[in-house]
Amino acid sequence: xxxxxxxxxxxxxxxxxxxxxxxxxxxxxxxxxxxxxxxxxxxxxxxxxxxxxxxxxxxxxxxxxxxxxxxxxxxxxxxxxxxxxxxxxxxxxxxxxxxxxxxxxxxxxxxxxxxxxxxxxxxxxxxxxxxxxxxxxxxxxxxxxxxxxxxxxxxxxxxxxxxxxxxxxxxxxxxxxxxxxxxxxxxxxxxxxxxxxxxxxxxxxxxxxxxxxxxxxxxxxxxxxxxxxxxxxxxxxxxxxxxxxxxxxxxxxxxxxxxxxxxxxxxxxxxxxxxxxxxxxxxxxxxxxxxxxxxxxxxxxxxxxxxxxxxxxxxxxxxxxxxxxxxxxxxxxxxxxxxxxxxxxxxxxxxxxxxxxxxxxxxxxxxxxxxxxxxxxxxxxxxxxxxxxxxxxxxxx
Amino acid sequence: xxxxxxxxxxxxxxxxxxxxxxxxxxxxxxxxxxxxxxxxxxxxxxxxxxxxxxxxxxxxxxxxxxxxxxxxxxxxxxxxxxxxxxxxxxxxxxxxxxxxxxxxxxxxxxxxxxxxxxxxxxxxxxxxxxxxxxxxxxxxxxxxxxxxxxxxxxxxxxxxxxxxxxxxxxxxxxxxxxxxxxxxxxxxxxxxxxxxxxxxxxxxxxxxxxxxxxxxxxxxxxxxxxxxxxxxxxxxxxxxxxxxxxxxxxxxxxxxxxxxxxxxxxx
Numbered sequence: 001x002x003x004x005x006x007x008x009x010x011x012x013x014x015x016x017x018x019x020x021x022x023x024x025x026x027x028x029x030x031x032x033x034x035x036x037x038x039x040x041x042x043x044x045x046x047x048x049x050x051x052x053x054x055x056x057x058x059x060x061x062x063x064x065x066x067x068x069x070x071x072x073x074x075x076x077x078x079x080x081x082x083x084x085x086x087x088x089x090x091x092x093x094x095x096x097x098x099x100x101x102x103x104x105x106x107x108x109x110x111x112x113x114x115x116x117x118x119x120x121x122x123x124x125x126x127x128x129x130x131x132x133x134x135x136x137x138x139x140x141x142x143x144x145x146x147x148x149x150x151x152x153x154x155x156x157x158x159x160x161x162x163x164x165x166x167x168x169x170x171x172x173x174x175x176x177x178x179x180x181x182x183x184x185x186x187x188x189x190x191x192x193x194x195x196x197x198x199x200x201x202x203x204x205x206x207x208x209x210x211x212x213x214x215x216x217x218x219x220x221x222x223x224x225x226x227x228x229x230x231x232x233x234x235x236x237x238x239x240x241x242x243x244x245x246x247x248x249x250x251x252x253x254x255x256x257x258x259x260x261x262x263x264x265x266x267x268x269x270x271x272x273x274x275x276x277x278x279x280x281x282x283x284x285x286x287x288x289x290x291x292x293x294x295x296x297x298x299x300x301x302x303x304x305x306x307x308x309x310x311x312x313x314x315x316x317x318x319x320x321x322x323x324x325x326x327x328x329x330x331x332x333x334x335x336x337x338x339x340x341x342x343x344x345x346x347x348x349x350x351x352x353x354x355x356x357x358x359x360x361x362x363x364x365x366x367x368x369x370x371x372x373x374x375x376x377x378x379x380x381x382x383x384x385x386x387x388x389x390x391x392x393x394x395x396x397x
Numbered sequence: 398x399x400x401x402x403x404x405x406x407x408x409x410x411x412x413x414x415x416x417x418x419x420x421x422x423x424x425x426x427x428x429x430x431x432x433x434x435x436x437x438x439x440x441x442x443x444x445x446x447x448x449x450x451x452x453x454x455x456x457x458x459x460x461x462x463x464x465x466x467x468x469x470x471x472x473x474x475x476x477x478x479x480x481x482x483x484x485x486x487x488x489x490x491x492x493x494x495x496x497x498x499x500x501x502x503x504x505x506x507x508x509x510x511x512x513x514x515x516x517x518x519x520x521x522x523x524x525x526x527x528x529x530x531x532x533x534x535x536x537x538x539x540x541x542x543x544x545x546x547x548x549x550x551x552x553x554x555x556x557x558x559x560x561x562x563x564x565x566x567x568x569x570x571x572x573x574x575x576x577x578x579x580x581x582x583x584x585x586x587x588x589x590x591x592x593x594x595x596x597x598x599x600x601x602x603x604x605x606x607x608x609x610x611x612x613x614x615x616x617x618x619x620x621x622x623x624x625x626x627x628x629x630x631x632x633x634x635x636x637x638x639x640x641x642x643x644x645x646x647x648x649x650x651x652x653x654x655x656x657x658x659x660x661x662x663x664x
Contacts, residue, residue, distance in 0.1 A: 249534055335539070
């Protein structure tokens, strides 16, 4: 009998141990995967699909950044002297332009003459800059290959332009996305925290039993609404409202995202904070009241301090939802990757970027890795926030 | 018992997969449904994911037909060649892109050069293109969309969109936003043009002739922002898929094309 009990105990212990271990290991593996994929971006060039960039051999140019390549093929830079070359017009040619220069007969079957034709063309035109797949590069190519500068961590974080599909080289500057995420989350926190906490206190301490029985299911219903519905509601109702209220040219703004996120994180904050407040032992409250404290004094001095860790947990969970929320934000913030200066401008957040772009990024390519690098930044942002809350919590108790 | 019922069906059944562009997806679904009604022995599975996804799936052999809203790119052709696979390309229908503005906007027509200026962020006020003094708000699809790529290649002359362009996750979101923003301009498939937005006439010859988007003008190729929709398949499985492809190209299949809001190959 005794043996049986010990065995059951051992088994229960084992189950508890493995399930917690499995959880921790899974979390660690996910984080590890995120970092492995994301860090792969750095010390690589942003050029996709084995393309090479070439210029005429007389060109003094030795290296280009992705942004310069983008500006050249966008025809924003049109003269070689603007990028440390000699005076002369830039003739940008993509692989499709190059192939279009020649007839099908000249190209031959399977483009077998293309390498020779490209070499000849680059040799004859001193101002040319061209990109094409490496397979069309002749072994003893007479032009000059231009290496692209590698992506550095600093450039990724402080770069102000996000052009992931620019040809031939993508430009990854995450600053507008980081700031966009911060703006939207900050706005959501500022709106949701006071409203959420006040509602929680009201429901737990002030409201009558019957009213609470109505209010609580209503609040919980809010968390059951799919985020796409919130997004659509935001796009159709909130965006035109903000546009009219502030007389803006465009209603898709950071503010619209903040309001939607605030509404979405309210149920989490209210439910958890209210539960925490209600767990304050009756005896403590009664003792306070017996000593002559008023209802309000008891609430502020006894109930809330006792429930503090629960309230902080509510805040963390609510904000966690706000920072990582994707679909609703994707629909109402406009997603223009510009650096925001006020709440009344369109922004692009990190989760929205990942969700919108991951589908078409080629597996294992630089764009794919850049999106994981964004994921790392998001992870670090929430991590820092949680650490801050933890330190505040431990200092006061 | 169940096995006995299933077996003869399994022996006779022909099945293949179509994968790729989300633009072509509704069309393929309608065609496949109509075809399976006629030929109950064949089963066709249609999935989306994007033109790029479909074309890489046909290279890796995980789909039989790739549907695409753009032609195969250079490096995809190259990969095909490396894999030693011969493929065939069929144009099954056309799709026209309409440039839309808010109905309250007095502007009725734009040239390609003006569109390029607006979407790359060089033109920022409507009065620069003959409208009222108001800021232009440019709406685009997200970068993963084939429509985005097509617009970039054929209207923006391969230049990048301006950073101030608002990127929307769906065509429906663009019509919604354009209908409620006075200074807005966006682009949507012809099938999505509604009363809440106004489609502009477009000129590709520097303002000599302006053409309004319609099924008729897309069919006779006078409307310039028209793109073909493709099916790609391997020559090795031609026998399996050709009855279906012939059906799509037949008058009956082309009727499905116009019913789903796309532009048929011929009248």
